[in-house]
Amino acid sequence: MDNNSIFIEKLRSSGLRPTKQRLEICKLLFNRKKTFHFTINDISKMLKNKTYKKISLATIYNTVHSFKKKGYLKEISVNSDKSYFDTNTSSHHHFLDVNTNELIDLNNEDVDNIKIKKNLPGKKIKSIEVLVKIENNN
Amino acid sequence: MDNNSIFIEKLRSSGLRPTKQRLEICKLLFNRKKTFHFTINDISKMLKNKTYKKISLATIYNTVHSFKKKGYLKEISVNSDKSYFDTNTSSHHHFLDVNTNELIDLNNEDVDNIKIKKNLPGKKIKSIEVLVKIENNN
DNA sequence: ATATAATTTATAATGATTCTAAAGTAGTGT
């Protein structure tokens, strides 16, 4: 059983039709040893090289958004003109290197358990995201 | 001594000429009991009402950016199509209500001291920002 | 095979932000 059929299954099971375009994007995003961070522009360029037939930019946007909605991707909160996505959907945090603009994973184990002592009536916590900005040492 | 002369001093001392436009924006942003969160669009609309003469949008952008650079404003990391700014420049965190898109301050005292156990060679921590997403309780 | 609904696509539209270059203004020295 190759990866493709796994992706087909995954897509079908979440109500998404396994189209050529979605499968290409799956392969690009999930056929990896390590998780990674990307912008739409990043994968748009990568897909231009990898695939014989171009995938429309609109489709890339659509696909990334539906993958996010299905929980296969997370969006990372950084103040930037573009959106960053992460194929690591487990609960974790990030370093942002302000000199290089690089995002680096920060595992939950590397951050002491965060306790929020304030709570708002009628509201519950959905997620806690920590962004640690780092810079050169000198 | 009224507030205006305080603002004039503040601007001069940071190398910014106290122009009419900058003073108007100072009054709008800093003549308040409580700190607040805003987008450029927010204060653009507010300035339209408050001031007899309109301030150009470009000037609002320029001013907010120079105030940020001088440390009078902070930019908040939220994934959004617009930038959010905060007149509270002390070290603190935020709730984001995903149902209303409202930002709410979360004081440092309300978050247990955060300890980052991982560090990267040649890099030092510049800031730690926590975003707690909250949602309706039902 | 056909019908139907989902998907893709190119392109236009939108909206936030930045750029540009000309006109206006503050601060300094005379």
Place this chain on the structure above:
DNA sequence: ACACTACTTTAGAATCATTATAAATTATAT
């Protein structure tokens, strides 16, 4: 008060990411 210079403001154009549109294509159930 006057003139000089550098800084600032301005309107509008340009840019860039993202979303909307509406027609063409494709996946799937019957």
